[in-house]
Amino acid sequence: MGDMIKGNIAIAEAAVRAGIKLYAGYPITPSTEIMEYLSKRLPEVGASFVQAESELAGINMVMGAAACGVRALTASSGPGISLKQEGISCISDEELACVVINVVRYGNGLGTLYSAQCDYHRETRGGGNGDYRCIVLCPGSIQEAVDLMATAYELAEKYRIVTVMMTEGALGQMMEPCELPDFIEPKKHPWGFDGKYTYKKIGIFDRNSMDEAVELNKKHEAIKAEEQRWEEEGLEDADYVFVAFGLPGRSVQGAVKELRAEGHKVGFIRPITTWPFPEKAFENVNKDVKGLISVEANATGQLIDDVALTIKKVIKDRNVPTFCLPCVYGIPSMKFTKEGLHKIISGEIKEAY
Amino acid sequence: MDVITVKEERCKECGLCIAHCPNEALSFSDRLNSAGYKPVQVDDAKCIKCGICYTMCPDGVYEISHNGESGGED
Amino acid sequence: MAKARKVPAIIDNPMSFCPGCGHGIVIRLIAECLEELEQDQNLIFALGVGCSSLLGGGLVTDRLHCPHGRASAVATGMKRVQPENTIVAYQGDGDAYSIGIAETINAAYRNENFTMVAINNTNYGMTGGQMSWTTMPGQVTTTSPLGRDCEITGNPLKFPELVASQFDVAFAARGAVTSPKNINKLKKYIKNGLEAQINGEGYSVIEVLSPCPTNWKLSPLNSMKRIEEELIPYYPLGVFKERKEN
Structure with a gap:
């Protein structure tokens, strides 16, 4: 059995070990410890930490990094995740891969600081404008959250989709014994930008929505068939x-x-x-x-x-x-x-x- | 020998090149391109291949090459 | 012997801009600079929403169509994870200065090491000519039908001057596409901005006064005349923040 560790810290360290190259976000209770921890930790492993000016900027920085085919992360809660929906919808549209952590707090609008699960519908239905879904992982313990962190990226990359790690305020704030995973050095994905226009299917202006709809449904069906946990x-x-x-x-x-x-x-x-x-x-x-x-x-x-x-x-x-x-x-x-x-x-x- | 090439299909008849041509070598032709514009034409006798038309053109209509070779700064 | 002139390969495509639109000139200059700096195969564009989106159909480079106004945040993410690539955020005035002012200004504030080119045509072109933060006092647009009233809408924004005076950026300039002379100067500004990025000096911004004949309801030539006579007196051309080593 591992050492006692706070949920948000454990999740943040698990993300480091999953090989994230960029974190960009904005503080909001009860998710803030994730970014505080990463502000110190990411430079130690040669990755980038950006304290973004807003939730919007944070998710869009993640989009930029994801477009380059590397692992990128942002975390927030309630209204912060609302602001991120613009970016999540666009990342989904370009079929880029990233992980978004929602440490859910209760309430509409600004909400409260209580731990809750009130964002269930938003997370499981896509959340932003349009017609897409995110894979949503809901850990029941700190150990499970930590174990799911690398999985979250693997799923995001396998299906080129956004994975939402939906935790709860209490899970982020509480402490439990936890074994941290080993370090992974993920490969840059071949579809990521390299400056040489090697991969030509990102950033297309003229799109065939009818054909894309068929592919999107195929992808969703594959995920439903293979990834239920x-x-x-x-x-x-x-x-x-x-x-x-x-x-x-x-x-x-x-x-x-x-x-x-x-x-x-x-x-x-x-x-x-x-x-x-x-x-x-x-x-x-x-x-x-x-x-x-x-x-x-x-x-x-x-x-x-x-x-x-x-x-x-x-x-x-x-x-x-x-x-x-x-x-x-x-x-x-x-x-x-x-x-x-x-x-x-x-x-x-x-x-x- | 310098050569000027005109990609008529790209011309949108904006006239910026004609207005800035120092030697009045450019004019609109009577033809229509597939977009319905009357593309520019060059009077070779007047053209000094200065490249100002290339500089002003927003649509990449012009190319000026030396001895049939093109590209880059000289 | 005259200079050989050929549109760079990364942009050598038909573009769907309106006749006389300045975008085509600016993107060609950027491409020329990138070619001359040997960055045309080491390049990612972060494209704004608006007429700048139309570049997506003509550019033969890595490029991302960013959410409206967020190109500078997207460019930040790109540059942080791939600093070896040259990153260009290409945005219009509405995208960069209105809906995206937060992302734009904060990238400059952080002195983020990429280059932004902002096309200032004093209106929202793509949506049919609404007022923007750079619309001139008294200018008639579809949302300022009686002419822009600066008493209630604020005064036209001068972004390069703002960042040059307030932030520690590498390079800030404004050019125009009205004449061969101005275009050649603008190219020097763009090249300086890109060189600043390549040398790791920090944020560079080049604003371009560019015509929008369609929404200004002027001919291409009269649009250029308007820039010379009305815009340049308010939006002076030149370098507002010189590179330190120059």
Whole structure:
């Protein structure tokens, strides 16, 4: 077991070890330690750190570096990620690869400093203007976040897509024991600019959107087929299946263990990728399941939409009720989840779909 | 011997070259290029191959070469 | 013997600019300088949004079509990871000075080691001639139909003067494409800017007073006349920040 380390610091160091050549960003709580750490660390390994004048500039600097075929990173939270959507949409459009970390905080507009999962819809639906998706990784622990950092780049580069590492304020701020990964020296990608116009498919002004749409859908289908990641337990005989990701996912895991011990047939799916959504996990769900329950740190229920849509694809002969337990912000306690189940069974909480 | 070449297809009939030609060697022709412009034409008897037309042209219509060889500063 | 003149290979394509537009002259000068400095095969353009986007169809070089106004941020990212490449941000006045003023000015503020060429034609050309931050007092545009009222819109921005006076940049100049004489001077400015970058001296900016006959509703020749008579008195030509070693 490794040393105790703060989430944001561990993630930043994992990015260094994944071989990033540039970080550009703007401070915002609760993500700031990532850039503070990298301001010292990147020069030590011969990489560039830029304190950008804004979130917009930060993501556009990342776009410039990504166009050169090297690994580049930016991190932010809530409203900062809103500002970055312009760049993320353009990076997606040019099919460049980069990683964006969103250390999610709660609220609309400027929001609050509470840990949350309220950006689920934005991250999993692309986020900016247009018609694209980002691969979204949702670690449930610092160790998992660190282990996913190199994966985030590998996926981004394999599919030439943006990978969003969606953590939560609490994950960024808390400490856990963590083993850091080894250093990687990634190769510059052949499609990156070299000044010699070797690769001719970036920066094209006249585009064929019809042909590109076919390719885009092929790419999305390949990602959905190959890259779903999740953790599951107790699905085969479950009356109720909880679905939760990130830190709430971890809390639900504990609640399920206790509920099982108390005699309730419950299971859980913890999506690690929320796009692609782990539809394959739902194929393992008991066909006689009484309901699926999302537990999520937002007010209105977002993950519940994907849960409802997915179970509809898997169990077609009837409508499986889906319920939502939104805790607004923070990490739901095991008690919250257990009480939620009792309220669902008693009919106090009605189905969402 | 210096040679001036005109890429008629690129000409947009802006007239900047004609206005700055020091020897009145340039004029619009009566032909139309495929974009519908009347491209410039050179009066070889008047042209001194000074290159001012090349300098003023926004559309890369002109090329001036020595003995058929082109390019670069002399 | 006269000089041999041939459009550089990286730009030797038909361009879709309007008749009499200055963009074609400026990009040819940049390409000539890059060729003479042996940088034409070591080159990345960060292209702005607006008429500068039209270069994307004619340039035979690495180039990225940047989000509107962000070319200087994109160029920063490129230069930081590939300092051996020559990076040129090519933007219009609307892109560089209005929507992108933050990115533009902050690149200059950091003395970021790349070259920006800003085409100042005193309006937003691509969208049909709206007022820009460089529109002249009283100038009629589609969003200043009674003429620009500087009382409520501010005064035309002089970017090279601003960075030269406030920031520690390597080179700042303004040229124009109105005559062979001015074009030759402009080429010297562009070359100086690129040389500053190649030598690692820092940020260089060359603003170009350039005609927009279509939106000015003037002939190409009268557009050049307007620059000489109206713009140059307000936007003086010359070097505002000399390179240190020169």
